[in-house]
Amino acid sequence: MSVTVNIKKPVIKKSDEIYARAEKIIPSGTQTFSKGTNQFVRGFAPKYIAKGKGCYTWDVDGNKYLDMIMACHAKILGYADPDVNQAVKDQLDIGTTYSLPHELEVDVTEKLIDAIPCAEAARFGKNGADATSICVRVARANTNRDHIAYCGYHGWHDWYIANTDLNSGIPYFNQELAHSFAYNQIETLENIFNEYPDDIAVVIMEALTILEPKDNFLHKVKKLTHDHGALLAFDEVMTGFRFSFGGAQELTGVTPDIAAFAKAISNGIPLSAIVGKKDYMFCLDKTFFSFTYGGDCVGLAAANACIPKLKREKVSEHLHKVGKVLKDGYNKLAEQHGLADYTNCMGYPCRTVISFDGQGTYDSLEMKSFFQQEMIRRGVLWAAYHALTWSHKLEDIEYTLACYDEALAEFKKIVDKGDKIKYHLEGPPVEPVFRKVADFMSYTMKDKKVN
Ligand SMILES: Cc1ncc(COP(=O)(O)O)c(C=O)c1O
Structure with a gap:
């Protein structure tokens, strides 16, 4: 791939200062559980967003991200349309x-x-x-x-x-x-x-x-x-x-x-x-x-x-089109890295998720945390799903795939060495929002042949 990936651990200072104020006065520190600090690798990921435009957001420390969360799928055109x-x-x-x-x-x-x-x-x-x-x-x-x-x-x-x-x-x-x-x-x-x-x-x-x-x-x-x-x-x-x-x-x-x-x-x-x-x-x-x-x-x-x-603008068609490039691209990369049993991208192209299976060796939440950390390091705000919008153009998908290519390569090194993921995490792993969901809500890697 001819895309240049920018690698930089984000400087997180103001986020932490704001959170120090918040945790004393805002129960759970957030209004939406899935935006809570335990959904992100703490100490590494940003905690507060300052602004957004199109498919990009800037955190309060000035770090810019290609956003794959998009306000929990609320934005379909992009920020500040x-x-x-x-x-x-x-x-x-x-x-x-x-x-x-x-x-x-x-x-x-x-x-x-x-x-x-x-x-x-x-x-x-x-x-x-x-x-x-x-x-x-x-x-x-x-x-x-x-x-x-x-x-x-x-x-x-x-x-x-x-x-x-x-x-x-x-x-x-x-x-x-x-x-x-x-x-x-x-x-x-x-x-x-x-x-x-x-x-x-x-x-x-x-x-x-x-x-x-x-x-x-x-x-x-x-x-x-x-x-x-x-x-x-x-x-x-x-x-x-x-x-x-x-x-x-x-x-x-x-x-x-x-x-x-x-x-x-x-x-x-x-x-x-x-x-x-x-x-x-x-x-x-x-x-x-x-x-x-x-x-x-x-x-x-x-x-x-x-x-x-x-x-x-035929937005739904656009989401299917760019989503298919992303989904097929991810699955091809996972295959190329020899990791297709560990991870795949599944779902309708307009709403895909990345699924992890530790193959009896790794905890899937630790895997998710590792990928989140590596995607954020490359400037992609990420929570294991793709909330695509009309603002996500093909070049954004190509950039995301280039980041995945590198994150998969990093994970492959862990697998090859037989290392524990936690030695490679720069903060505590993410936690589930619900431990027990209403029965039957989940899907797993075994469903990957669907779609
Ligand atoms: C399918 C579905 N139904 C209902 C809701 C609840 O919507 P809200 O969080 O706006 O109350 C959500 C939120 O993510 C959802 O995904």
């Missing part, structure tokens, strides 16, 4: 939230109806969890049932977190009402319906994740759900506008009854939406989903500029 920013600035000048609704609510609803197959109506929230929570409430209101079947990650609210190991403060009954099933294992959903034949209000799921649906899985889920009188909700917080302009439902041809969107809808300016069929959505005339910032115009102005741009 000029069109979205202009719309938001114009809105700021005339006020942001008012005493009566603003026309933007209607404008953005019309755009969602135009884009998303199941959308005949919409209501807005701020976080992805607002949208998945109201999906569940809408389903419960329509069916008069309490139980939920779910598959994937859906946010911080009680019914999802109840079945993780971070469930302190959540009343126990939530564990009894929420049942998780495994992607591509229809029998796990059948088991839930067998146990609760008339009690499931909704099957809520990430329709596409890292794995491809096999054996008509999504069609079977839809049929089973409807046969039992439940609603099908797709959580499109991650997939919406990314996997396809109309989301996973457009890509798979399986249309749910209702769906949750966030993140890419507004290029990361807070906004989320529940969309769905009128028959179900209009229970919201009386089902309570109402809050002061519900029609706040900052996120709506952002979405009003973002959605047309996503369509105009």
